Amino acid sequence: MAMNDSGEPTAENDGGSGSAGDTEAPTRSGFVALIGAPNAGKSTLVNQFVGAKVSIVSHKVQTTRAIVRGIATIERTQIVFIDTPGIFAPRRRLDRAMVTTAWGGAKDADVVMVLIDAERGLKGDAEKLLEALKDVRQPMVLILNKIDQVKRDTLLALAAAANEKVSFERTFMISALNGSGVTDVGSYLAARLPEGPWYYPEDQISDLPMRQLAAEITREKLYLRLHQELPYSSHVETESWEERKDGSVRIEQVIYVERESQRKIVLGKNGEAIKAIGQMARKEIGEILEQKVHLFLFVKVRQNWGDDPERYREMGLEFPR
Numbered sequence: 001m002a003m004n005d006s007g008e009p010t011a012e013n014d015g016g017s018g019s020a021g022d023t024e025a026p027t028r029s030g031f032v033a034l035i036g037a038p039n040a041g042k043s044t045l046v047n048q049f050v051g052a053k054v055s056i057v058s059h060k061v062q063t064t065r066a067i068v069r070g071i072a073t074i075e076r077t078q079i080v081f082i083d084t085p086g087i088f089a090p091r092r093r094l095d096r097a098m099v100t101t102a103w104g105g106a107k108d109a110d111v112v113m114v115l116i117d118a119e120r121g122l123k124g125d126a127e128k129l130l131e132a133l134k135d136v137r138q139p140m141v142l143i144l145n146k147i148d149q150v151k152r153d154t155l156l157a158l159a160a161a162a163n164e165k166v167s168f169e170r171t172f173m174i175s176a177l178n179g180s181g182v183t184d185v186g187s188y189l190a191a192r193l194p195e196g197p198w199y200y201p202e203d204q205i206s207d208l209p210m211r212q213l214a215a216e217i218t219r220e221k222l223y224l225r226l227h228q229e230l231p232y233s234s235h236v237e238t239e240s241w242e243e244r245k246d247g248s249v250r251i252e253q254v255i256y257v258e259r260e261s262q263r264k265i266v267l268g269k270n271g272e273a274i275k276a277i278g279q280m281a282r283k284e285i286g287e288i289l290e291q292k293v294h295l296f297l298f299v300k301v302r303q304n305w306g307d308d309p310e311r312y313r314e315m316g317l318e319f320p321r
């Protein structure tokens with residue numbers, strides 16, 4: 001994903017830092033946005049592609065911007081799965097803002113993968129989801145998941161009904177749980193994504209999603225506590241991640257704001273705000289990692305951070321030249 005002049009990511013593939021070697025066929029790479037109601041099976045599917053350690057089943061974070069849920073390599077293609085929040089009719093203003101940005105992420109993906117829980121069918125969220133897809137211009141594929149729970153006739157009827165509402169390029173019927181049909185999806189994506197160098201070096205793949213996820217969790221807590229006082233321009237980065245011998249992890253994060261007055265708000269009176277944010281974030285990160293977490297938060301003023309290449313690198317994005 002590259003960035004255009006206004007700082008918006010674009011789907012154009014103009015290179016990345018990784019490389020898969022220099023033999024045989026050209027490498028391919030791209031972003032696949034996962035869309036699906038909560039519990040449709042997004043994490044379970046990504047786990048099938050990338051292995052259980054990278055993706056997190058059942059995390060509840062809805063603050064998604066372009067969070068990476070997992071990165072898989074199939075043949076010579078690097079596939080970066082990005083998340084969208086599983087909410088389609090947000091009521092609160094904060095939720096609405098988040099959903100808008102996350103849908104923006106989907107619109108920049110190379111392929112949009114729509115997951116529907118075949119057991120639940122088109123009831124409720126799935127119906128709203130298909131409505132919302134009408135504005136998406138990317139190639140879309142439909143994945144009917146949990147076929148282990150559903151009869152063939154029901155599946156075919158569901159596929160027909162969904163394809164009537166949205167023009168999908170392909171429809172796959174899979175069980176993310178037992179792996180049935182998953183290889184076909186992988187082969188399709190491997191061939192469908194554009195030629196180009198990989199976005200991430202192989203050795204970075206495993207901890208990148210966790211670092212981003214931990215930063216997203218802290219960002220969520222920051223907004224939960226301060227949303228009326230803090231503009232959206234603040235940003236959280238995970239600067240260091242150290243696994244310790246006793247099984248715990250030491251994480252350092254920086255909350256970047258644009259002005260000294262905002263730094264004071266984040267700190268709060270006698271440091272109360274940052275302390276509360278840190279406690280909430282530490283608890284949730286610890287639950288997801290199933291590990292004891294030592295979390296250290298710092299607040300720094302960085303003017304014009306939108307022009308800073310480091311920030312783009314941290315988010316796994318290309319800096320516009």
Ligand SMILES: Nc1nc2c(ncn2[C@@H]2O[C@H](COP(=O)(O)OP(=O)(O)OP(=O)(O)O)[C@@H](O)[C@H]2O)c(=O)[nH]1
Binds near residue numbers: 146148177
């Ligand atoms: N029977 C069956 N269960 C499945 C299948 N895929 C996922 N599940 C189960 O459905 C539940 C939800 O799966 P997740 O992968 O966490 O769903 P998700 O879409 O990532 O959910 P959120 O992260 O909340 O958006 C879990 O209990 C999975 O084990 C499947 O193919 N068959």
